[in-house]
Amino acid sequence: KAVVHWFRSDLRLHDNRALRKAFEIAQDNQVPLICLYIMSPEDLTAHLISPARVDFTLRTLQRLQRDLAELDIPLHMESQAHRKNIPSRVVELLQKWEANHLCANMEYEVDELRRDAKLVHLCAKKNIDFTPSHDTCVVPPGALSTQQGKQYAVYTPWYRSWLAFLKENPDYLELSEEPGSNPGNARQAFPSLFDCELPAVPENKRLTTEEEKRIQKLYPAGEHEGLQRLEKFLEEKGRQYEEKRNIMASQHTSILSPYFASGALSARTAVAAAKGANKNHLDRYDQGYITWISEVAWRDFYKHVLVHWPFICMNKCFKPEHTNIEWEYDSEQFQAWCDGKTGFPIVDAAMRQLSHAKWMHNRTRMVVSSFLSKDLLIDWRRGERHFMENLVDGDFASNHGGWGFGSSTGVDPQPYFRIFNPLRQSERFDPDGEYIRHWVPELRDVTGKAIHDPYERGSGAIAEKNGYPRPIVDHAASRERALERYKKALQK
Numbered sequence: 373k374a375v376v377h378w379f380r381s382d383l384r385l386h387d388n389r390a391l392r393k394a395f396e397i398a399q400d401n402q403v404p405l406i407c408l409y410i411m412s413p414e415d416l417t418a419h420l421i422s423p424a425r426v427d428f429t430l431r432t433l434q435r436l437q438r439d440l441a442e443l444d445i446p447l448h449m450e451s452q453a454h455r456k457n458i459p460s461r462v463v464e465l466l467q468k469w470e471a472n473h474l475c476a477n478m479e480y481e482v483d484e485l486r487r488d489a490k491l492v493h494l495c496a497k498k499n500i501d502f503t504p505s506h507d508t509c510v511v512p513p514g515a516l517s518t519q520q521g522k523q524y525a526v527y528t529p530w531y532r533s534w535l536a537f538l539k540e541n542p543d544y545l546e547l548s549e550e551p552g553s554n555p556g557n558a559r560q561a562f563p564s565l566f567d568c569e570l571p572a573v574p575e576n577k578r579l580t581t582e583e584e585k586r587i588q589k590l591y592p593a594g595e596h597e598g599l600q601r602l603e604k605f606l607e608e609k610g611r612q613y614e615e616k617r618n619i620m621a622s623q624h625t626s627i628l629s630p631y632f633a634s635g636a637l638s639a640r641t642a643v644a645a646a647k648g649a650n651k652n653h654l655d656r657y658d659q660g661y662i663t664w665i666s667e668v669a670w671r672d673f674y675k676h677v678l679v680h681w682p683f684i685c686m687n688k689c690f691k692p693e694h695t696n697i698e699w700e701y702d703s704e705q706f707q708a709w710c711d712g713k714t715g716f717p718i719v720d721a722a723m724r725q726l727s728h729a730k731w732m733h734n735r736t737r738m739v740v741s742s743f744l745s746k747d748l749l750i751d752w753r754r755g756e757r758h759f760m761e762n763l764v765d766g767d768f769a770s771n772h773g774g775w776g777f778g779s780s781t782g783v784d785p786q787p788y789f790r791i792f793n794p795l796r797q798s799e800r801f802d803p804d805g806e807y808i809r810h811w812v813p814e815l816r817d818v819t820g821k822a823i824h825d826p827y828e829r830g831s832g833a834i835a836e837k838n839g840y841p842r843p844i845v846d847h848a849a850s851r852e853r854a855l856e857r858y859k860k861a862l863q864k
């Protein structure tokens with residue numbers, strides 16, 4: 373007999389609820405613990421997983437395999453061409469290994485819930501115990517509701533309730549212990565499982581060699597790196613976070629999102645560590661830590677939203693009236709946005725950061741999502757898709773939530789009449805143009821405030837000489853157009 377832990381988006385040993393559970397069951401029964409990971413190219417395609425995120429996952433798996441082997445725990449990895457076969461394949465493997473217990477952490481997206489529903493059914497037929505755990509959120513979905521028993525659709529009251537829950541239930545911030553050495557002799561019983569190769573990845577999900585080098589340097593994979601970054605961030609930048617987090621140029625945020633998305637870092641660990649750094653408070657004492665905790669809470673919020681309104685996974689707007697918005701279909705403008713050639717320096721800098729670093733600053737994510745959906749009036753779902761196809765931290769719930777916010781079509785969005793002015797955002801959050809100059813080399817020689825709008829501020833000659841485009845729309849006019857279209861849609 374054996375016990376199996378199935379890794380999904382929880383690629384770590386530390387503070388992993390289901391892995392700990394699997395270890396304890398194996399320990400109680402003195403049987404081997406085996407770990408499993410399955411990748412399906414169909415899932416990668418259906419969920420638009422970016423090559424950068426795939427690369428990050430593979431490197432994390434490699435590290436995980438090594439760390440597990442030190443504990444004599446094997447990690448079996450494979451690729452399944454058809455994702456619909458995954459549940460039966462898992463059961464088949466369990467039978468082959470004579471395992472009668474399976475543990476895994478829940479994933480809340482609809483495809484994954486359907487997969488698990490099938491798995492529950494198959495396990496029951498074969499007398500396999502399946503124990504799912506809530507792990508990815510600090511507060512599990514379903515734990516918070518309004519006084520009327522409804523799910524919150526607004527962040528602020530939800531966050532108050534999230535804080536109150538954690539104060540009343542401090543055990544939700546207790547970290548799970550890492551597993552120890554394999555309780556059973558897996559090396560003897562399953563020797564070949566220790567030489568498993570990484571799952572095969574289709575060509576279109578691979579980075580180029582040049583990209584690979586760059587991305588690997590920017591985001592070294594694995595939980596050790598995630599934990600180190602967390603510690604360093606809290607120590608060196610946590611206190612200034614509130615004040616500096618919106619400055620686009622230098623690194624004032626944690627850049628932990630790739631680690632959260634793959635599960636190399638647990639959100640619980642992060643919140644517990646920030647609370648520790650903040651003299652054991654979640655919502656008072658140092659505003660830097662308080663704000664950072666509330667940002668990690670946004671991640672929970674969007675996952676809760678997904679669980680309560682699962683139709684958002686099907687390309688639907690949170691509110692049906694937003695489907696009435698009449699969009700423009702200008703593919704040249706969409707391409708200019710993707711390529712960072714809109715003639716709006718702040719938008720272009722951000723989009724080039726995305727292409728190059730496969731990551732973007734939160735403030736500019738808001739600016740470019742508002743620009744696409746309001747200035748260009750292009751359906752926000754095209755932008756949502758482009759983000760997923762590129763981001764190293766692409767996460768359905770947070771990405772969908774962010775796009776819903778920027779395009780004013782989501783849960784707790786900014787009101788539709790609040791349209792970001794790219795120029796004002798640029799002047800406020802990149803005052804010296806450092807971010808723009810870094811990402812838009814055509815404008816490096818532009819001095820002073822002209823950097824924000826070179827053609828209008830006397831630096832058109834430099835911009836033109838270097839081939840920097842003129843603005844593809846007039847912000848004031850497109851603002852009026854957006855207001856009209858949104859208003860019309862909401863009146864229908």
Ligand code: FAD
Pocket residue numbers: 617625626627628629630632633667668669670671674732733734735737738741759763765766767768770771772773774775777778
């Ligand atoms: P920090 O500022 O250090 O924050 C710490 C952590 O808190 C982040 O790593 C993240 O897990 C969480 N967090 C912070 N802000 C948010 C937020 N607004 N929503 C949800 N979680 C948040 N985040 C993703 O992880 N994946 C995405 O695909 C994604 N797409 C986005 C799309 C748009 C249009 C917008 C506006 C935001 C999106 N975000 C997404 C949220 C946010 O921009 C990133 O989480 C953040 O920029 C990551 O940088 P960081 O790790 O340095 O964040």
